[in-house]
Amino acid sequence: SQTIHQWPATLVQPVGSPLSLECTVEGTSNPNLYWYRQAAGRGLQLLFYSVGIGQISSEVPQNLSASRPQDRQFILSSKKLLLSDSGFYLCAWGRQGVDTEAFFGQGTRLTVV
Amino acid sequence: AQTVTQSQPEMSVQEAETVTLSCTYDTSESNYYLFWYKQPPSRQMILVIRQEAYKQQNATENRFSVNFQKAAKSFSLKISDSQLGDTAMYFCAFLLGGSQGNLIFGKGTKLSVKP
Numbered sequence: 754s755q756t757i758h759q760w761p762a763t764l765v766q767p768v769g770s771p772l773s774l775e776c777t778v779e780g781t782s783n784p785n786l787y788w789y790r791q792a793a794g795r796g797l798q799l800l801f802y803s804v805g806i807g808q809i810s811s812e813v814p815q816n817l818s819a820s821r822p823q824d825r826q827f828i829l830s831s832k833k834l835l836l837s838d839s840g841f842y843l844c845a846w847g848r849q850g851v852d853t854e855a856f857f858g859q860g861t862r863l864t865v866v
Numbered sequence: 867a868q869t870v871t872q873s874q875p876e877m878s879v880q881e882a883e884t885v886t887l888s889c890t891y892d893t894s895e896s897n898y899y900l901f902w903y904k905q906p907p908s909r910q911m912i913l914v915i916r917q918e919a920y921k922q923q924n925a926t927e928n929r930f931s932v933n934f935q936k937a938a939k940s941f942s943l944k945i946s947d948s949q950l951g952d953t954a955m956y957f958c959a960f961l962l963g964g965s966q967g968n969l970i971f972g973k974g975t976k977l978s979v980k981p
Contacts, residue, residue, distance in 0.1 A: 787968075796971035796974055797911075855967055
């Protein structure tokens, strides 16, 4: 069966510090991968998605970037965090080439102080 | 552009009763899918139910069922025999066919099940 791992679960970082959140998927190959952000009182906003290694599409301009160095690894990064980057970040995967639901990781609560 | 609207920020229901959560969406496309996700206090998003737009029959999953009104662009979720474990945020989501799985979410409805 497929599983998705996301870490860390919580993170407190000072303004201006770098960020690296990691997500890995097991039990499937060539998945679509996604990073979503959930702000308080709002639904989920898609930040990045990837259909293959090195292929990243950005949905909103921002202080963040994403990379996919391996087939089942997706990384969310920032060089310098802003207060507005605080939120709940969720990684998800979906089946390549199939219109299907996304399967989510457990999320990372990021607080920028 | 597609949008998803959940007009009920919060709802409550007594244990064992039935509750319906509302969702409307806007699209000019004909090939799409709709989902309800549940986000309990643990924060992990869990798929509750899925509906293909081309299917006329409403989807059901145990105590969860939907009322899919395509012409009205409405997709409500009915929870029967509500349980305390149903307490969660519920999100309606839209997926355009062929869009690489990019889900569009509503803002959510916070459901509280009271004993």
